[in-house]
Amino acid sequence: MRYSEAEAAYLWLCACTGLDERSCVSVLREAHDPAALFAGFPVPGTEKRDRRGEAEKFLASLEKKGYFALTLLSDDYPENLKNIPDPPLVLYGAGRRELLKSRKFCIVGSRRAPAGAIAAGKRMAEEISRHLTVVTGLAEGGDSAAIAGALAGGNLICVLPCGLDKCYPAAHASLKERVQKAGLLLSEYLPDDGATKYAFYARNRILAGLSEGVLVLSAGKKSGTLITASRAAEYGRDVFALPYGLGVEQGEGCNELIKKGAFLTTEAEDILSLYGFGGEAHTEMQLTGEEARVLSALKEKGEAHLAELAEALEMRVYEVTAILSALEIKGAAAKVGGNRFAAV
Amino acid sequence: MIAKIVCYALNGLDGVPVEVETDVNKGIPAYEMVGLPDTAVKESKERVRSALKNSGLLFPINKITINFAPADIKKEGASFDLAVAISLLKASEQLVGATTDGCVFLGELALSGDIRPINGILPILISAKSHGFSRFIIPADNAKEARFLSGAEIYPAHTLTEVVRHLMGTLTIAPLETAQYAPHASAGGGADLKFVKGQPVARRALEIAVAGGHNLLMVGPPGTGKTMLARCLPTVMPDLTFAEALEITKIHSVAGILGEEGVVTERPFRTPHHTATTISMCGGGNQHVRPGEISLAHGGVLFLDELPEYKRATLEALRQPLEDGVITVARASGVYTYPARFMLCASMNPCPCGNYGSKDKVCTCTPGEIRAYRRKISGPLLDRIDLQVEVDNVTYDDLTAPGMCESSADVKARVEVVRAVQRNRFAEDGISTNAEMGESEIERYCTLDADGDKILRAAFERMNLSARARGRIIKVARTIADLDASEYILPKHVFEAVSYRLFDKLG
Incomplete structure (x- = not known):
């Protein structure tokens, strides 16, 4: 990776001086051309240091780990992100850099997402990722659903609340690796920075800033995903949300968003058509007669226990078990816990 | 002299x-x-x-x-x-x-x-x-x-x-007359499936487990009758043959727990507490080497209630006997081998608070807590448990519903038929149940048609199943097909078998 003189100086300022973001911005503004930093432009606390040497060392360490750094000067710094009030000065990335130029769409969900929303999110992420790059976090629940779907469909960017070396939650280390291989990891933090409380809040602005729109799979009343949605609204991006029934705690935030004008979304087409990708032949799910019968009974009830369905259909419980398992594999139904199922 | x-x-x-x-x-x-x-x-x-x-x-x-x-x-x-x-x-x-x-x-x-x-x-x-x-x-x-x-x-x-x-020669003691062994229909301490209300899914899993000799894990909130269901297991298992009874009697006799009868006529049902040590589970001891719980459960059921509460080392020690059916204990005084072919039945809550997936109650656990709770049971152990099934919350209506459900005797009759089918099938292989099949037997007796293979492939992609799960699913599908009196494994059998891999799906 080649960095221009200006980029290298810029990265030295942001990564090696330990100055906070606001000071970096004011230094950059005063210096006009970042390259001036290497020519001895005064930076507090760095009077006698080998600036160029430090910068080279830092860039070499990035190179060694296979990371790249993106500054506001870079050609491929995403245009959408540049337009938000407080774009990150530097983004560190690992994986497929070319995804930065693609059109992006953000899918997020709370960690405690209901099984139905996870299944739906997976399916929608898969379809959307065939046309747009899916942007999401790395958390359990909704984020993981989006990742699983997008990994199957194609393009994916994950934005981390910590440095690229770290993984939060730690249990998703292998997932992180898969994303790095198949997609792109982004972070505004130095590679060895850990996650802080504030970082999640800040990360959500990047999620919203990168994307043309945000789909919220699930959100409680005080869910952090609502921050992503409200940032998106501030930046003038589209907000989509799955609808929830009354009294479903994990969906109260989604319903609130819809009340405020978010698009009510039940399938990927609702989103894709808005971005000009609709109209293509929807592959009909291949269902046998019995499967169709069980599915229609399930849709009628919304959510039902195996035994309830068996009684309504006058079938044996284990026969219904087998058919629901088939529907689950085909992605038409989801287990919501305690042997209860819901249509997706 | x-x-x-x-x-x-x-x-x-x-x-x-x-x-x-x-x-x-x-x-x-x-x-x-x-x-x-x-x-x-x-x-x-x-x-x-x-x-x-x-x-x-x-x-x-x-x-x-x-x-x-x-x-x-x-x-x-x-x-x-x-x-x-x-x-x-x-x-x-x-x-x-x-x-x-x-x-x-x-x-x-x-x-x-x-x-x-x-x-x-x-x-x-x-x-x-x-x-x-x-x-x-x-x-x-x-x-x-x-x-x-x-x-x-x-x-x-x-x-x-x-x-x-x-x-x-001044007194003649009459020699003992040889007694005829008569199997005792397992009383199971009064347990019978007919007293279990509701739970159609768990009942079915129980039947499959016993029919094919599979191990069973029941996941469900507290107070849903997991223990009650487990106690019914011996009542649907086939009667003990004389040879089996003799072997079990030997073990119980050595352990000194033989009852009044003098011979074991019922399948054992052992429920070691979760504070059990590895030694008490597997056998051992310093002075007197005694058979452990897994040997006392030989021929019957080892029921581990609240599986994640057991010590990890104790659970891991079960892996080898689960495969081999024997446990070898080496001590300073010698090396002892005890038979340990038992059916493992375990139960656990879905999460630490017990309400995960419940319809009416709110689960207060974080995803991290749930993951940590489930991780207490290692993959290799879960791998040896073919059937993982959710047990439902019992509703008030279920409890007061009139009429009896199917009794243990009815289920047992079906189990005996399926066991006979398996004995015939494996006559030359030295095994007697589907659960014992190795790779070569699976290849020989469990051919999937193109459709069945396609289903499995789809299931793997959709549900993120582990590669190890494949053999398990096929074995269970074989037992389900046997219960269905079908010579071939049909797609519906595979579908049903997939539904009993709860933990693979949770990922």
């Missing part, structure tokens, strides 16, 4: 012949015991002395040397008392004319001269018979257990006097 009397020591489940040699010499009165006797054996001196005196016999006041041969194995317990007493009598010429050759003496003595029962009588008799012995004198209290051995003269004796008079 030197006298030799044969008795038996236990090594695992096998009896080892021990010769008690007694030499009575003139000299300063002394009593020496050699040949690696432990404290209980050494103390036999006082018991034997009093018993002889109180039976009107003489304890020789000479230099007495008693040797236990072979000298290299450790002799434990009080079961040598009778043999020591008889050999003393013989060496001091109080049994002139009596034939003791080819006769095995077993029993502990009371000070009064009464003979007390000992542990492990059946395994000893079986081993001794295979070693060519055919006459036995045993404690009368062990008669119930011993009467299942045929082709041997077994004399149950109450007192030392009785034994002496029997040997001298």
Whole structure:
């Protein structure tokens, strides 16, 4: 990776001086051309240091780990992100850099997402990722659903609340690796920075800033995903949300968003058509007669226990078990816990 | 004069012949015991002395040397008392004319001269018979257990006097009559599937598990009847055959937990508490090596309630016996092998608070907590549990619903049929249930048609199934097909089998 003189100086300022973001911005503004930093432009606390040497060392360490750094000067710094009030000065990335130029769409969900929303999110992420790059976090629940779907469909960017070396939650280390291989990891933090409380809040602005729109799979009343949605609204991006029934705690935030004008979304087409990708032949799910019968009974009830369905259909419980398992594999139904199922 | 009397020591489940040699010499009165006797054996001196005196016999006041041969194995317990007493009598010429050759003496003595029962009588008799012995004198209290051995003269004796008079020919003890083994329809402590309300999914899983010899994990909130369901397992398992009963009786006899009946007629149901140590689970011990819970559950059910609460090391120790059906315990005193072919049935909550996936109650656990809770059970162990099923919350309506559900007897009838099908199928393979199939058997007996293969492939992609899960799913599908009386594994069987891999799906 080649960095221009200006980029290298810029990265030295942001990564090696330990100055906070606001000071970096004011230094950059005063210096006009970042390259001036290497020519001895005064930076507090760095009077006698080998600036160029430090910068080279830092860039070499990035190179060694296979990371790249993106500054506001870079050609491929995403245009959408540049337009938000407080774009990150530097983004560190690992994986497929070319995804930065693609059109992006953000899918997020709370960690405690209901099984139905996870299944739906997976399916929608898969379809959307065939046309747009899916942007999401790395958390359990909704984020993981989006990742699983997008990994199957194609393009994916994950934005981390910590440095690229770290993984939060730690249990998703292998997932992180898969994303790095198949997609792109982004972070505004130095590679060895850990996650802080504030970082999640800040990360959500990047999620919203990168994307043309945000789909919220699930959100409680005080869910952090609502921050992503409200940032998106501030930046003038589209907000989509799955609808929830009354009294479903994990969906109260989604319903609130819809009340405020978010698009009510039940399938990927609702989103894709808005971005000009609709109209293509929807592959009909291949269902046998019995499967169709069980599915229609399930849709009628919304959510039902195996035994309830068996009684309504006058079938044996284990026969219904087998058919629901088939529907689950085909992605038409989801287990919501305690042997209860819901249509997706 | 030197006298030799044969008795038996236990090594695992096998009896080892021990010769008690007694030499009575003139000299300063002394009593020496050699040949690696432990404290209980050494103390036999006082018991034997009093018993002889109180039976009107003489304890020789000479230099007495008693040797236990072979000298290299450790002799434990009080079961040598009778043999020591008889050999003393013989060496001091109080049994002139009596034939003791080819006769095995077993029993502990009371000070009064009464003979007390000992542990492990059946395994000893079986081993001794295979070693060519055919006459036995045993404690009368062990008669119930011993009467299942045929082709041997077994004399149950109450007192030392009785034994002496029997040997001298002045009294005839009637030999035991061989009893016919009659399997007992498992009472299971009154458990029966007909009392289990609702739970159609778990009932089905239970039937499949027993029919194919699969292990079972029930996941559900507290108070949903997981334990009740588990207790029904022995009631739907096929009756014990004589050979099985004998083997189980041997183990229980060695452990000293044999009931009044003298023989095990019901399939064991063991429920070790979750504080159980690895040793108590697998067998072992310093002085007396005893079979562990997994061996006591041999032929029956080992029920582990609240699986994640067990110590990790204890659970991991189950892996090898689950595969091999035996446990080998090595101790300083020797290496012991106990059979341990049991059905594992475990239960657990879906999350620490127990409400995950519940319709009415809110789960207060974080995803991290749930993950940590489930991670307490290792993948390799879960891998050996073919059926993982969710147990529902029982509603008030279920509890008060009139009428009985299907009874254990009905389910058992179906299970017996399917077991017979499997016995025929595996006649040449040395196994008897679907669960025991290895790779080669799966290949031979479980061919999936193109559709079935496609389903599995789709299931793998959709549900993130582990590669190890494949064989398990196919085996369960085979059992479901057997229950369906279908020669081939059809797509619906595969679908149903996939639905019982709960944990693979949770990822």
